[in-house]
Amino acid sequence: xxxxxxxxxxxxxxxxxxxxxxxxxxxxxxxxxxxxxxxxxxxxxxxxxxxxxxxxxxxxxxxxxxxxxxxxxxxxxxxxxxxxxxxxxxxxxxxxxxxxxxxxxxxxxxxxxxxxxxxxxxxxxxxxxxxxxxxxxxxxxxxxxxxxxxxxxxxxxxxxxxxxxxxxxxxxxxxxxxxxxxxxxxxxxxxxxxxxxxxxxxxxxxxxxxxxxxxxxxxxxxxxxxxxxxxxxxxxxxxxxxxxxxxxxxxxxxxxxxxxxxxxxxxxxxxxxxxxxxxxxxxxxxxxxxxxxxxxxxxxxxxxxxxxxxxxxxxxxxxxxxx
Amino acid sequence: xxxxxxxxxxxxxxxxxxxxxxxxxxxxxxxxxxxxxxxxxxxxxxxxxxxxxxxxxxxxxxxxxxxxxxxxxxxxxxxxxxxxxxxxxxxxxxxxxxxxxxxxxxxxxxxxxxxxxxxxxxxxxxxxxxxxxxxxxxxxxxxxxxxxxxxxxxxxxxxxxxxxxxxxxxxxxxxxxxxxxxxxxxxxxxxxxxxxxxxxxxxxxxxxxxxxxxxxxxxxxxxxxxxxxxxxxxxxxxxxxxxxxxxxxxx
Ligand SMILES: Cc1cc2nc3c(=O)[nH]c(=O)nc-3n(C[C@H](O)[C@H](O)[C@H](O)COP(=O)(O)OP(=O)(O)OC[C@H]3O[C@@H](n4cnc5c(N)ncnc54)[C@H](O)[C@@H]3O)c2cc1C
Ligand SMILES: Nc1ncnc2c1ncn2[C@@H]1O[C@H](COP(=O)(O)O)[C@@H](O)[C@H]1O
Numbered sequence: 001x002x003x004x005x006x007x008x009x010x011x012x013x014x015x016x017x018x019x020x021x022x023x024x025x026x027x028x029x030x031x032x033x034x035x036x037x038x039x040x041x042x043x044x045x046x047x048x049x050x051x052x053x054x055x056x057x058x059x060x061x062x063x064x065x066x067x068x069x070x071x072x073x074x075x076x077x078x079x080x081x082x083x084x085x086x087x088x089x090x091x092x093x094x095x096x097x098x099x100x101x102x103x104x105x106x107x108x109x110x111x112x113x114x115x116x117x118x119x120x121x122x123x124x125x126x127x128x129x130x131x132x133x134x135x136x137x138x139x140x141x142x143x144x145x146x147x148x149x150x151x152x153x154x155x156x157x158x159x160x161x162x163x164x165x166x167x168x169x170x171x172x173x174x175x176x177x178x179x180x181x182x183x184x185x186x187x188x189x190x191x192x193x194x195x196x197x198x199x200x201x202x203x204x205x206x207x208x209x210x211x212x213x214x215x216x217x218x219x220x221x222x223x224x225x226x227x228x229x230x231x232x233x234x235x236x237x238x239x240x241x242x243x244x245x246x247x248x249x250x251x252x253x254x255x256x257x258x259x260x261x262x263x264x265x266x267x268x269x270x271x272x273x274x275x276x277x278x279x280x281x282x283x284x285x286x287x288x289x290x291x292x293x294x295x296x297x298x299x300x301x302x303x304x305x306x307x308x309x310x311x312x313x314x315x316x317x318x319x320x321x322x323x
Numbered sequence: 324x325x326x327x328x329x330x331x332x333x334x335x336x337x338x339x340x341x342x343x344x345x346x347x348x349x350x351x352x353x354x355x356x357x358x359x360x361x362x363x364x365x366x367x368x369x370x371x372x373x374x375x376x377x378x379x380x381x382x383x384x385x386x387x388x389x390x391x392x393x394x395x396x397x398x399x400x401x402x403x404x405x406x407x408x409x410x411x412x413x414x415x416x417x418x419x420x421x422x423x424x425x426x427x428x429x430x431x432x433x434x435x436x437x438x439x440x441x442x443x444x445x446x447x448x449x450x451x452x453x454x455x456x457x458x459x460x461x462x463x464x465x466x467x468x469x470x471x472x473x474x475x476x477x478x479x480x481x482x483x484x485x486x487x488x489x490x491x492x493x494x495x496x497x498x499x500x501x502x503x504x505x506x507x508x509x510x511x512x513x514x515x516x517x518x519x520x521x522x523x524x525x526x527x528x529x530x531x532x533x534x535x536x537x538x539x540x541x542x543x544x545x546x547x548x549x550x551x552x553x554x555x556x557x558x559x560x561x562x563x564x565x566x567x568x569x570x571x572x573x574x
Binding site for chain 1: 334336337340342349360361417418419422444445446447448449450451453454456457458462463464465466468477478479480481482483484485486487488489490491492493496501502504506535536537538539540541542543544547549550551552553554555556557559560561563564566567571573574
């Protein structure tokens with residue numbers, strides 16, 4: 001029986017939340033196409049931790065996890081995966097759109113000579129294969145591609161697929177060998193620079209509180225940070241404030257920053273230029289606070305307050321604090 | 324040291340795009356083209372290395388129709404030494420085909436460092452740099468926001484969710500570049516005039532588009548409905564909180 005292979009990632013020995021989207025989609029595809037539903041996890045993982053993984057109709061779970069592989073290494077992950085892929089010959093391989101998925105999927109596709117379709121937002125099964133939708137031009141256009149020849153490699157855009165669990169089932173679990181390349185010329189991971197305090201990344205957060213040039217000064221982002229903390233949100237920024245050095249690039253939302261689709265995006269003092277808009281227009285709900293009633297952002301925000309953010313953020317903080 | 328920077332020409336990020344009647348192409352008239360922003364950042368990084376060490380030679384490479392010459396000329400005006408135009412009139416969307424064509428070119432010279440953008444903002448593929456690394460056996464460090472050369476090694480910061488991974492590698496190496504920390508330089512009119520006199524090495528290429536996908540259609544994303552203005556000052560805050568909490572259950 002032909003199979004679908006889904007590559008999921010772990011964090012703190014648990015499967016990442018983003019994996020649930022992949023697993024939901026993999027289950028749908030496997031049941032519609034009658035494919036064996038196989039999942040591989042590479043990286044630190046302890047199977048006892050995962051209570052959820054058996055609710056996605058997985059037939060077999062392959063674990064490639066040793067302490068040697070706790071940190072991401074493109075070559076190590078690639079070689080371990082290639083080994084498994086050559087054995088299983090899946091007709092479709094799913095990756096997530098995370099930074100690991102973005103780095104790894106093209107390497108895999110190049111080595112096995114499959115086509116890679118990145119940033120997919122919809123996969124449907126048609127008579128002779130798959131029809132896949134993906135945004136192009138930063139989401140200004142959606143393209144539909146048909147693949148009548150398999151195999152293919154697909155990476156899913158984060159926050160684009162619904163998480164659907166089914167009744168728990170028994171999964172056959174197999175530990176796989178992790179091949180360690182001996183080539184010394186490979187790049188080595190020298191260190192990981194962590195921010196002083198652990199921050200939620202805009203690409204993973206379900207709520208984002210963003211600030212733009214209307215914040216006036218970098219110090220004023222304290223207000224944004226405080227509100228973000230109350231809402232368990234990530235801090236986002238427009239390019240104007242990133243270029244001014246007020247905020248790190250990792251927070252930039254937009255065409256040359258991150259393309260995000262949280263449940264809630266709140267923008268303070270951001271005009272809504274097209275390059276910012278394409279980065280956040282797919283948020284489920286957009287709230288904008290801007291003192292200029294003609295700011296373009298009001299054209300696509302669900303809720304707006306025309307007013308001074310220096311009045312409104314403190315009021316929000318006070319009101320949210322005493323529920 | 325030889326550096327290659329692969330630059331793709333793409334519609335300006337501010338462009339309004341119109342889908343043609345066939346629902347499969349974008350109308351070309353009225354589109355302003357420029358260098359893919361991430362490639363421009365990559366080029367800027369290369370130029371900054373050259374600012375410090377004038378023996379560095381920078382070649383810019385672009386695959387595309389006649390109009391990509393404008394972008395190559397701009398790159399020369401910014402300070403690149405040589406420009407190679409891999410000319411084709413066909414539009415190519417197969418990343419593997421693009422990677423193969425660029426591979427043929429970069430094999431012709433001993434490049435120590437080959438730079439790409441992390442992705443092209445027209446097709447948003449995010450692939451070509453890594454594929455070229457794989458098919459040539461050259462290590463690739465992707466999604467870097469900055470890099471330096473230390474003791475004949477490259478030290479590059481790869482941006483990942485919530486942290487930065489610092490990789491150290493030997494040459495030759497491929498880097499795919501994020502938006503950098505450095506501001507882009509703008510060539511003066513004089514630089515542009517001078518660049519127009521520099522020659523661009525044009526090579527006709529055969530495109531072997533093996534992509535097994537068929538484009539079915541292009542469409543616009545669903546339009547967002549225009550929302551509501553809740554109020555004009557902080558008196559609107561309680562209503563906003565009520566909506567987000569009770570109606571939308573978002574907070
Ligand atoms: C190639 C390219 C790529 C780009 N990529 C990105 C990108 O990825 N992300 C991005 O964001 N931009 C990007 N841009 C830049 C974009 O065009 C805009 O310049 C930028 O988004 C503007 O940022 P802003 O909204 O913070 O600033 P502004 O446009 O200056 O807007 C500030 C807003 O704050 C409001 N304001 C001021 N004071 C107050 C107050 N007290 N209370 C309430 N409101 C107030 C003003 O009314 C105004 O609307 C890109 C541009 C180019 C050319
Ligand atoms: N036609 C092209 N000519 C030159 N470089 C290209 C071309 N297409 C892609 N690239 C390079 O590959 C990078 C990634 O592109 P992509 O995989 O399409 O997102 C770009 O940022 C460029 O550096």
